[in-house]
Amino acid sequence: AQKVTQAQTEISxxxxxxxxxxxxxxxxxxxxxxxxxxxPPSGELVFLIRRNSFDEQNEISGRYSWNxxxxxSSFNFTITASQVVDSAVYxxxxxxxxxxxxxxxxxxxxxxxx
Amino acid sequence: SAVISQKPSRDICQRGTSLTIQxxxxxxxxxxxxxxxxxxxxxxxxxxxxxxxxxxxxSGFVIDKFPISRPNLTFSxxxxxNMSPEDSSIYLCSVAGDSYNEQFFGPGTRLxxx
Numbered sequence: 001a002q003k004v005t006q007a008q009t010e011i012s013x014x015x016x017x018x019x020x021x022x023x024x025x026x027x028x029x030x031x032x033x034x035x036x037x038x039x040p041p042s043g044e045l046v047f048l049i050r051r052n053s054f055d056e057q058n059e060i061s062g063r064y065s066w067n068x069x070x071x072x073s074s075f076n077f078t079i080t081a082s083q084v085v086d087s088a089v090y091x092x093x094x095x096x097x098x099x100x101x102x103x104x105x106x107x108x109x110x111x112x113x114x
Numbered sequence: 115s116a117v118i119s120q121k122p123s124r125d126i127c128q129r130g131t132s133l134t135i136q137x138x139x140x141x142x143x144x145x146x147x148x149x150x151x152x153x154x155x156x157x158x159x160x161x162x163x164x165x166x167x168x169x170x171x172x173s174g175f176v177i178d179k180f181p182i183s184r185p186n187l188t189f190s191x192x193x194x195x196n197m198s199p200e201d202s203s204i205y206l207c208s209v210a211g212d213s214y215n216e217q218f219f220g221p222g223t224r225l226x227x228x
């Protein structure tokens with residue numbers, strides 16, 4: 001069975017702090033896809049990143065970076081120099097075969113105060 | 115990327131009534147998905163809807179309660195039937211992108227059942 005675990009329910013930081021959101025996944029598939037989404041208070045889901053299981057390169061996009069480690073089945077997300085606008089619920093998700101539905105973790109609520 | 119619109123964006127309904135949610139995509143897509151997000155919770159897949167075939171429902175969701183139509187490659191509807199307060203949720207439709215390892219989400223329909 002596939003499963004995504006986001007052990008951190010809530011994280012509170014002060015602006016400019018770095019913060020890492022953890023994501024651990026379980027799957028028996030050889031090929032799979034990992035995603036991160038942001039859900040701000042307005043409710044829409046904002047796509048952040050997609051990674052396939054054959055690409056373990058870490059990725060950096062501005063203040064965002066992702067660390068994918070197959071050895072530990074983790075796909076962690078770091079925000080550098082956090083800002084108040086980063087306050088949202090962040091979801092990690094897993095997809096097996098290409099184009100299939102996503103399995104979501106329970107989400108991590110990030111609160112950034114000024 | 116795909117642009118997805120949903121109607122209505124929100125609604126308040128009386129128990130025992132039904133609501134049909136529409137999902138429109140700006141391009142033809144094979145696979146569409148319907149998710150439910152209960153208050154403060156993660157996203158749970160309701161069903162997968164492919165054009166030309168019956169929707170496939172996940173455990174805990176039945177066609178009589180959540181009938182789905184998929185008349186063409188750009189449109190789908192989800193009906194929430196005989197509603198109760200427990201159906202109060204955000205309902206989101208999603209599509210798989212051309213490369214099949216992308217997932218795009220609509221803005222969601224926020225449903226409150228009194």
